[in-house]
Amino acid sequence: MTRDEILQQLGDRFSRDITSVYEKSAKRVYFEIPAAALVPMAQFIFKDLRARFNIASAVDGREQMEILYHFTAEEADLVLSLRITLPKEKLEVDSLTPVFTAAHWIEREIHELFGIHFKGHPKLERLLLPEDWPEGVHPLRKDYKEWDPGAIRDRGV
Amino acid sequence: MGIFEKAFLKSLWVFHLATGSCNNCDIEILDCLTPRHDIERFGMLLTGSIKHADVLMVTGAVNRQCIPRIKRVYEQMPKPRLVVAIGECALSRGVFMQSYNCPMPLDHVIPVDVYIPGCPPRPEAIMAGLLKLIERRKTNHARDGRDA
Amino acid sequence: MAKTIIPIGPYHPLQEEPEFFILTVEGETVVDIDLRIGYNHRGIEKLCEGQTYDQVTFVVERVCGICSTSHPFAYTQAVEDILSIEAPPRAQYIRTIIAEGERLHSHLLWLGLAGHFLGYNTIFMWAWKLREEILDVMEILSGNRNNYAMFKVGGVLRDIKKEDIPSVLKKIDSIVPTLEKLRSAVMDDPVLHARTKGIGVLSREAAIDYCAVGPTARASGIARDVRKNSPYGAYDQVDWNMIVTENGDVFDKVLVRISEMFESIKILKACLTRLPGGEIDCLVKEIPPGEGIGHIEAPRGECFHYVRSDGTNRPARHKIRAPTFMNLPTFRETVIGGKIPDAAITLAAIDPCYCCTERMAVRNLKGRKLYTGEDLIRLSQEKTDQIKAEMGR
Numbered sequence: 001m002t003r004d005e006i007l008q009q010l011g012d013r014f015s016r017d018i019t020s021v022y023e024k025s026a027k028r029v030y031f032e033i034p035a036a037a038l039v040p041m042a043q044f045i046f047k048d049l050r051a052r053f054n055i056a057s058a059v060d061g062r063e064q065m066e067i068l069y070h071f072t073a074e075e076a077d078l079v080l081s082l083r084i085t086l087p088k089e090k091l092e093v094d095s096l097t098p099v100f101t102a103a104h105w106i107e108r109e110i111h112e113l114f115g116i117h118f119k120g121h122p123k124l125e126r127l128l129l130p131e132d133w134p135e136g137v138h139p140l141r142k143d144y145k146e147w148d149p150g151a152i153r154d155r156g157v
Numbered sequence: 158m159g160i161f162e163k164a165f166l167k168s169l170w171v172f173h174l175a176t177g178s179c180n181n182c183d184i185e186i187l188d189c190l191t192p193r194h195d196i197e198r199f200g201m202l203l204t205g206s207i208k209h210a211d212v213l214m215v216t217g218a219v220n221r222q223c224i225p226r227i228k229r230v231y232e233q234m235p236k237p238r239l240v241v242a243i244g245e246c247a248l249s250r251g252v253f254m255q256s257y258n259c260p261m262p263l264d265h266v267i268p269v270d271v272y273i274p275g276c277p278p279r280p281e282a283i284m285a286g287l288l289k290l291i292e293r294r295k296t297n298h299a300r301d302g303r304d305a
Numbered sequence: 306m307a308k309t310i311i312p313i314g315p316y317h318p319l320q321e322e323p324e325f326f327i328l329t330v331e332g333e334t335v336v337d338i339d340l341r342i343g344y345n346h347r348g349i350e351k352l353c354e355g356q357t358y359d360q361v362t363f364v365v366e367r368v369c370g371i372c373s374t375s376h377p378f379a380y381t382q383a384v385e386d387i388l389s390i391e392a393p394p395r396a397q398y399i400r401t402i403i404a405e406g407e408r409l410h411s412h413l414l415w416l417g418l419a420g421h422f423l424g425y426n427t428i429f430m431w432a433w434k435l436r437e438e439i440l441d442v443m444e445i446l447s448g449n450r451n452n453y454a455m456f457k458v459g460g461v462l463r464d465i466k467k468e469d470i471p472s473v474l475k476k477i478d479s480i481v482p483t484l485e486k487l488r489s490a491v492m493d494d495p496v497l498h499a500r501t502k503g504i505g506v507l508s509r510e511a512a513i514d515y516c517a518v519g520p521t522a523r524a525s526g527i528a529r530d531v532r533k534n535s536p537y538g539a540y541d542q543v544d545w546n547m548i549v550t551e552n553g554d555v556f557d558k559v560l561v562r563i564s565e566m567f568e569s570i571k572i573l574k575a576c577l578t579r580l581p582g583g584e585i586d587c588l589v590k591e592i593p594p595g596e597g598i599g600h601i602e603a604p605r606g607e608c609f610h611y612v613r614s615d616g617t618n619r620p621a622r623h624k625i626r627a628p629t630f631m632n633l634p635t636f637r638e639t640v641i642g643g644k645i646p647d648a649a650i651t652l653a654a655i656d657p658c659y660c661c662t663e664r665m666a667v668r669n670l671k672g673r674k675l676y677t678g679e680d681l682i683r684l685s686q687e688k689t690d691q692i693k694a695e696m697g698r
Contacts, residue, residue, distance in 0.1 A: 025389065027535065028598055052529070053516045054600065055631075057611045057624035068611065070598065074534040079598050102516035105634060106626075113350075128346040129258070130222040139257045140351055151260035155249050177345045181370025181451045184414065191433035222344050252364050255355060256348040277370065277451055 003076045006049055010080075014041055028079050030068075035084045035093050038069070043099050045071050045080060053102045054079070058114045060142045065091060065116060086116065095121035113140040162298060165211060165237060166291050168200035172210030172234075176227055177259065178217025181277035182244035186214060194280045201287065212239045212287070218246035218253035219263050231267045239290060242269045243283060245276045308336065326636070326652070333644045338636055353623040358384060358592055361620060362456055365610075368625060370451055371414065374407040375603030376625065377456035379610040382537060382599025384458045387592055387614050393584045394539075396460040401538040402576045403447065403455050404601070405569045410439045411604035412562045412569075415653075416491070419559065422649045423500055424686030431487055438480050445469050445476075460586025470577050477573060484570075488563050499692045501556035505639040505651030508553060512635070519606020520561045521632045521654075525553035531602040538601075543575040555654040592618070603628050646688040 007029065011018070017037035022030040033041060045051045054070040069082040086093060095118035096103035107118045108127040115138040118124060129139075137147055146153075175183050189196040190203055204210050207230050219227065231240070242263050245251035253259045263269060273286035308329050329337035349368055353361045365376040378400060385391060392400070413436040420428025440450045446465055447453035455461050491497060507517065512525040522529045530547045532540040548564040550557040594616040600609045606628030613622040639651050 024595075025386070028386065030596075052513075054607070054609050055611075055624065055626040057622070059613055059622045070609070070611065072534075072600070074529060077535045079600070081598070100516065101514050101634065102631060105630060127342060133221070139348060144257070144351075146257070148260055152262065152265065153255060155254070175345075177347055179367045179370040179373075181367075181373065184370060184451070188433065188437075191437070192430055193434060193437045217345075218347055220344060220346060222346075252367055253347045253349075253352065256352055258346050258348045276367075279450065 001049065001073070001075055003073075003078050006073055006076055006078060006080075009049070010041075010045070013044065017041065027077055028081070030081045030083055032083045032085075035086060038082065038084055039094050039096065039099065041082060042069060042071075042096050045082075046100050049073060050075075051080065053096075053100055056096075056103070056106050056110060058110045058116060058140070060114065060140065061085075062142075064088060065114065067093065067110065067116070069096070091116045092119060093117075094119050097121050112138070114138050115141070162294075166294060168202070169211045169239075169287070169291070170202050170204045170209055171212045171214055171287075172204055172207050172230075173214045174216070174227065174230060176215060176217040176223040176247070176263070177220030178244065178246055182216035182246075185277045185280050186216070186243065186283060189280045189283055194284065196280075196284055196287075199284070199288065207233050208235065210234060211237070212241055212290075213267075214241045214243055215247050215263055215267075215269075216243045218250040218256065218259045219261060219266055221258050221260060224261075224266055227263075227266050239270045239294075240267055241271045241273065241286060241290065243273045243286075244278060245274060248272050248274055251276065328640070328645075328648065330645060333646075335640050335643050335645065335648060338640050340633065340636065342633070350623055350625055353620055353625075355619065357618045358458055358620065361623065362458070363454065365625065366452055366454065366456075369627065371411050372407065372603045372605065372608065372627075373452045374404050374455070375601060375608045376610070376627075378404055378538075379599040379601045379603075379608045380612070380623075381456050381458050382601060383597040383610040383612040384592065384599075384614075386597030386599060387595045387612060388459075388589065388597075390459060390587060390589070392460045393587060394581045395464075395583045396585045397537075398539045398576050398580050399455065399461045399465055399585065401540060401543075402465070402573060402580075403443070403453055404538065405573045405576070406439060406443050406446070407453075408604045409566055409569045409573070410436050410443070412566050413439065415562060416487075416559070419650065419653050420491075422653050423497065424689040425497075428487070428491065431483075431490075435480055435483055435487065438476060442473050442476050445473055457586060459589040460584070462586075464585050465577075465580065470580070474574060474577055477570060477577075481570060484566060488567075491559065491563065496689055496692050498556065500647075500689055501559060501650065502554055503552075504555045504647050505643060505654055506552065506554045507635055507639050511638045512553065515635045515638070516631050517606070517635050518628050518631050519602065519604070520558055520565065521606065521635065523547070523549050524557040524561045526551045529607075531600055531607050535600070539576055540572070543572050543579070545572050545575075555650055558654045592616070605629060606632060 014037065017033050019032040024030060046053060051071040051073040054072050056067055056069045059066040065086045065088065067084050071080045073080065084093065095107055097107060098120060105127060107121050108124060110116050111118060111124050112126050112129055134147060173186050188194060213231065213234060242248055246253060247263045249262055250259050271286050271290045273282055275282055308331055327339040328335050349364060353364055356364055362377045362380060365380045366373045368376045413432045417429040417432030443453060444450050447455050447463065455463055507525050509526045512522050512527055518529065526549060528547060528549050533547050545568045548561050550560055592614045594614055596613045598611050600607055608628055609626040611624040612620050615621040640648055643651055
């Protein structure tokens with residue numbers, strides 16, 4: 001399947017959901033979609049277009065959080081990124097783990113580093129941070145402040 | 158120098174502990190064992206159990222999850238025990254100094270005898286550091302006559 | 306039968322991502338596995354937000370000591386994607402040379418450790434001795450054994466001197482016979498066949514579902530290699546083959562990696578002989594607001610970087626995804642249903658965790674029986690000895 005066919009199919013099928021399409025270059029395309037359209041669209045890309053899930057990256061903007069889900073269509077040499085935005089008051093989105101297992105770890109990681117809740121995730125537990133890390137502190141948010149008074153941040157010379 | 162100290166310095170058994178390192182120092186420690194460098198000619202042997210070890214080699218920018226485990230491993234070590242910090246991360250945390258998950262350098266967690274700088278230190282540097290450690294213990298012993 | 310829990314970890318020397326495995330076994334069979342990582346979490350993504358674009362290159366080099374080229378490579382690709390520029394041809398060739406040298410030493414390192422876990426310490430010593438030669442080559446080319454610091458946004462930092470090329474080519478040629486010998490020693494050994502064939506099978510469907518990358522996916526019959534699918538550097542200008550095998554077991558993973566080493570040598574030699582002239586970097590003044598994605602094929606699989614720029618001289622967000630992050634969860638497929646002595650090599654086969662086995666402990670639920678990691682390697686080695694005895698060797 002070529003690049004144009006993929007974009008054509010996505011455009012036809014999800015014409016009402018896609019807010020905007022940004023074709024950065026021949027190899028990179030970004031779709032902006034509402035959070036509600038994420039699961040059907042990701043499912044279509046993964047199952048029907050046979051694209052591979054790369055990873056999701058969450059970004060803490062000033063007013064809202066963004067999550068980008070990156071997929072690679074290997075035959076077409078194309079990276080598709082689905083961008084959803086979440087308001088800071090309601091950081092919640094449907095989990096993709098039931099669609100493909102590959103999303104399991106990254107959703108756990110985003111959950112603990114950004115504090116975004118994934119509805120329907122089978123095991124939303126800590127992945128990277130230690131057990132004694134305080135609840136509600138998410139280190140990758142922009143407003144993260146050092147919470148540990150015992151931390152030493154100079155070289156001591 | 159008593160027979161005990163003499164035997165101790167003749168064959169140091171090394172235990173290697175990674176505390177959130179990038180692997181480079183760990184690979185270089187293993188490299189010391191391989192045919193080109195062959196650290197075993199100095200009587201040193203990498204051991205799999207801390208209970209058999211004389212030297213604790215620590216690499217990595219001490220990570221929050223690792224701090225209690227480093228202390229536990231150190232307490233399990235039989236005396237006399239020596240600690241060697243390998244690589245810039247174990248010395249001062251290097252580029253990871255501002256990291257939220259690396260709150261303190263290694264020497265605030267356990268006492269360190271020898272620091273081997275480098276990112277990563279070459280196998281030759283690691284061997285030189287260990288030999289200096291032996292040398293220093295010998296001279297200290299000759300001067301002060303103390304064991305530990 | 307009573308279930309037994311085996312905690313593995315968290316400490317393992319020589320691996321990029323220490324993790325803590327909890328194996329549940331019934332008798333000899335593994336029935337469940339749970340993973341816990343984070344013993345190596347240093348918050349690099351947060352640190353990168355505080356560094357300038359030039360500094361980040363060196364921070365990401367310290368993500369992993371073995372793939373110390375892959376991460377800067379992917380990062381520079383991502384920033385160049387923001388800028389919509391490409392490095393000059395000579396820089397692309399130099400990048401390819403360094404990346405392939407790294408793949409060569411990484412695969413040898415893995416082969417040695419896999420041999421160690423199977424009870425073949427000779428393979429360990431041979432492979433690591435050979436690896437020293439490649440590190441020498443890298444030292445000639447870049448000035449350091451590891452952490453080559455060759456990359457910058459828009460090109461490379463150091464040129465390869467014309468005078469060095471003949472000696473490097475000679476050195477690469479000199480390791481080929483030993484590598485051939487090593488390959489036949491590993492591939493023709495009936496004991497190794499018995500220990501690795503049909504063990505830890507990752508099916509094609511599971512590999513797709515877990516989105517496995519690199520040799521792990523290629524051993525399961527998926528033709529997935531960023532170097533072929535989305536050529537970068539000089540990979541589309543030299544002749545090489547993607548190695549894909551069908552079975553997905555440990556033996557195939559060994560086969561893929563060993564065959565890839567020969568392909569790497571092919572690429573290295575072609576790049577060194579055909580190195581074009583010209584500039585090694587292009588002028589990068591400021592990074593405009595925007596976002597970029599870079600992905601390259603690291604020794605263990607696809608390495609993915611996403612960089613968001615807000616127009617300042619520091620990235621607003623930098624997401625790093627190492628290949629192991631996708632490959633590690635496949636243990637649920639490969640280890641469950643296998644036997645304890647095979648767990649060590651199955652865990653080692655994917656390449657992240659050859660050393661978790663060094664810190665393995667088998668513990669009965671009542672806490673009576675206690676094996677250490679050494680015991681597990683010993684169990685693995687004893688099984689090899691037993692097969693050897695049965696075969697009358």
